[in-house]
Amino acid sequence: MFYLSVSILLFIVLSFWFPSTRPKQRPLSFLHQNHYISTMVLLQLDPFLNELTSMFERSTEKGSVWVTLKRSSLKSKVQRNKLATAGEAIEYRCLIRATDGKKTISTSVGPKDHQRFQASYATILKAHMTALKKRERKDKKKPSEADKREGGSKRQKKS
Amino acid sequence: MVYITEWDKFVEQSIELFRADPDSTRYVMKYRHCDGKLVLKVTDNRQCLKYKTDQAQEAKKMEKLNNMFFALMARGPDVDLSEVTGKEQMDAQPTKKGRGRKQ
Structure with a gap:
């Protein structure tokens, strides 16, 4: 019971925290909107999360959001070869890219800050992936019938 | 490309x-x-694994x-994943209790 109340409280605090920090970023992204279309911008963690949130909000009517995770050193091949020949270790980070098909944003996390980021990221996903079907409390009642009904009322293919 | 149907296999x-x-x-x-719809994809440009739900x-x-x-990407491919998943399970348990399994 204690854990439940703590986790609910944490969620409420987080969900308040995100929208409240967003307006600060809005004017900036608006000013540079044309810039974003052609290039990818490497953002700091919090601006990235804010922008990701508004991407999710903009794509509720139509469109998709893609998020890619990739291991990367954020260096060119030449730079990497130089480091390799010098016998230096190459530092890798996790590169995170997000796009809605129109603009692309990116950020990167290292071993020290990935845990903080993944918690915030998970909160954003949880808050916006609301179109997924909740499983009914089927327990003993026929689950197949509910599935059929869901399948029958398909959404329009074209929007 | 064929979608993988079992989650555990995909992981x-x-x-x-x-x-x-x-x-x-x-x-x-x-x-x-x-x-x-949610689609997950993992690829190395030769092999492609997909899962949809x-x-x-x-x-x-x-x-x-x-x-x-x-964890794998930020800390390196040799990181111990049981640590990551173990932590997750500990985090997940309280919410499961909260969902009222006992009721």
Whole structure:
């Protein structure tokens, strides 16, 4: 019971925290909107999360959001070869890219800050992936019938 | 490209794929709100693993996979994943209790 109340409280605090920090970023992204279309911008963690949130909000009517995770050193091949020949270790980070098909944003996390980021990221996903079907409390009642009904009322293919 | 239907298989194979070639493997999540669909993809440009779902429950499993990939990519492919998953399970347990299993 204690854990439940703590986790609910944490969620409420987080969900308040995100929208409240967003307006600060809005004017900036608006000013540079044309810039974003052609290039990818490497953002700091919090601006990235804010922008990701508004991407999710903009794509509720139509469109998709893609998020890619990739291991990367954020260096060119030449730079990497130089480091390799010098016998230096190459530092890798996790590169995170997000796009809605129109603009692309990116950020990167290292071993020290990935845990903080993944918690915030998970909160954003949880808050916006609301179109997924909740499983009914089927327990003993026929689950197949509910599935059929869901399948029958398909959404329009074209929007 | 065929979608993998079993979640555990998808997780196992995608981790394997990443560990085989950490530098060129990427993990992509696509979410389409208007259709309520979620597609996960892991590829190294030679092999492609995909998983799709429309269930909210699967999104919770995805969170775990996300965390695994964050750890693998930020800390390196040799990181101990049991540590990541173990922590997750500890976090998940209180919410399960909260959902009222006992009722």
